[in-house]
Amino acid sequence: MTCTIEHFVRESVALLEEDNTVQQAVELMADQNVGSLVVTRKGQVVGLFTERDLVKRVVGPGKQPGTLMLKDVATTTCLISVTHDTPCEEAIKKMRSNSCRRLLVYRGDRFMGLVSLPNLAFALTEKQSGRNTLANVFVGIVVAVVVSVIIMLILMLPDIFNIAQEATTN
DSSP states (O other): OOOBGGGGOBOSOOEEETTSBHHHHHHHHHHHTOSEEEEEETTEEEEEEEHHHHIIIIITTTOOTTTSBGGGTSBOSSOOEEETTOBHHHHHHHHHHHTOSEEEEEETTEEEEEEEHHHHHHHHHHHHHHHHHHHHHHHHHHHHHHHHHHHHHHHHHHHHHHHHHHHHHO
16 A cells, blocks of 8 residues: 555644734744644635744844744745645655655645655654564564474474384385
């Protein structure tokens, strides 16, 4: 079964209209314990605001988050999106080629949520771990069968010698 990102989409995403202040955005992010939020205009996704945006565009330059509008510092260009049925490996390649850690996920025109690189990495690790467990169980069974056959042959060795001796004396 192919891994698709729809199983790893964080649907309860923090959303905030672009006309809110950066201070309001940071408070919402802190309240919801998230590192990013989706910026909207009249309910439509227009950007993404991350902790990195906060550091590079607000705190670093010494701007005031209480007066600065979210639309002035959020990432609004080159937003990277995928469809809900995108394979996990393809999503990771897209993140790598675009140097991003989050993808906007859509089902048709409807925004579903975000998927992040750590979530996908964890999912693929779990998938690989499951494969390894199955392989380990199979190898364990094969080893047990081989050891059982060897033990059985060792226990039958005296009988085999007796049969061989009788065959040579006749």
